[in-house]
Amino acid sequence: MVGLSWAERIGVPESFALAGLEMDPARLPGGTGWGELAGELRGYLDALVGVDPPADLVSEMAEQLRSWRERLAAARVPERDQPWGHRVDLPARGQALAPHVEMLDRGDDWLEATVVFGRFHLGGHDAVHGGAVALLFDEVLGRFSDTHGRPAARTVSLDVAFRAVTPPERELRLRVWFEREHGRKRQLHGELRDGDVVCAEARALFIVLRPDQG
Ligand SMILES: CCCCCCCC/C=C\CCCCCCCC(=O)SCCNC(=O)CCNC(=O)[C@H](O)C(C)(C)COP(=O)(O)OP(=O)(O)OC[C@H]1O[C@@H](n2cnc3c(N)ncnc32)[C@H](O)[C@@H]1OP(=O)(O)O
Numbered sequence: 001m002v003g004l005s006w007a008e009r010i011g012v013p014e015s016f017a018l019a020g021l022e023m024d025p026a027r028l029p030g031g032t033g034w035g036e037l038a039g040e041l042r043g044y045l046d047a048l049v050g051v052d053p054p055a056d057l058v059s060e061m062a063e064q065l066r067s068w069r070e071r072l073a074a075a076r077v078p079e080r081d082q083p084w085g086h087r088v089d090l091p092a093r094g095q096a097l098a099p100h101v102e103m104l105d106r107g108d109d110w111l112e113a114t115v116v117f118g119r120f121h122l123g124g125h126d127a128v129h130g131g132a133v134a135l136l137f138d139e140v141l142g143r144f145s146d147t148h149g150r151p152a153a154r155t156v157s158l159d160v161a162f163r164a165v166t167p168p169e170r171e172l173r174l175r176v177w178f179e180r181e182h183g184r185k186r187q188l189h190g191e192l193r194d195g196d197v198v199c200a201e202a203r204a205l206f207i208v209l210r211p212d213q214g
Pocket residue numbers: 010015085086087088093138139140141142143153154155156157184185205207209210213
């Protein structure tokens with residue numbers, strides 16, 4: 001594959017581009033099929049969490065997963081070359097860790113999106129795990145913090161208030177916005193809603209990396 005360089009692939013100006021990213025998936029790590037694979041993996045994890053399978057199915061699945069793990073060992077690459085988490089053209093950057101987020105609209109300093117947590121993200125008693133809610137905020141606030149030509153930053157603090165149970169398998173609404181930017185510091189806030197109900201609110205501080213910290 002004649003691939004794009006790291007800077008061409010990852011140094012994209014906008015991680016949440018309104019019109020989509022002008023990149024040919026065939027020239028990105030994972031190629032054209034990666035989005036489908038990541039979606040299938042996400043669906044598999046959600047399905048697995050929701051079953052109590054018979055013993056022969058459990059053994060067969062374990063055997064098949066072992067076989068895939070062994071085949072994948074031969075294809076291991078350095079982090080910069082992996083598609084997982086680096087495909088900003090795909091939902092959740094082509095990984096299954098964070099929930100599926102779809103951007104609805106954005107300005108320079110705000111973004112609106114929908115998000116659906118799968119059963120995989122369940123904590124217990126029909127509530128999404130608080131860590132998964134924090135993960136959502138870190139992912140979206142963190143990515144959005146680096147948009148509009150801003151240099152890369154890292155989260156130094158993330159404060160999440162859980163106001164109501166976050167339900168899985170429902171389309172929720174997420175809004176994030178810049179509260180303040182001064183020097184190397186960026187404060188962003190976020191709000192997760194189920195209809196009119198505020199499920200969680202987040203306040204995060206990002207620090208812009210110095211050139212030697214990238
Ligand atoms: C990464 C490449 C990936 C490539 C993929 C590309 C495609 C994908 C696109 C997009 C991916 C986005 C992925 C989602 C986003 C996820 C984001 C995360 O989860 S990041 C991981 C978790 N965070 C850490 O691991 C930080 C660990 N901490 C650090 O590394 C350092 O603290 C660092 C480098 C951030 C800053 O360290 P210093 O030594 O340069 O800075 P000092 O001097 O300590 O602090 C600067 C100022 O900030 C204040 N500060 C620091 N920590 C604070 C805190 N906890 N609360 C309040 N203030 C704090 C200090 O008081 C200081 O303020 P005064 O300038 O004196 O006014």
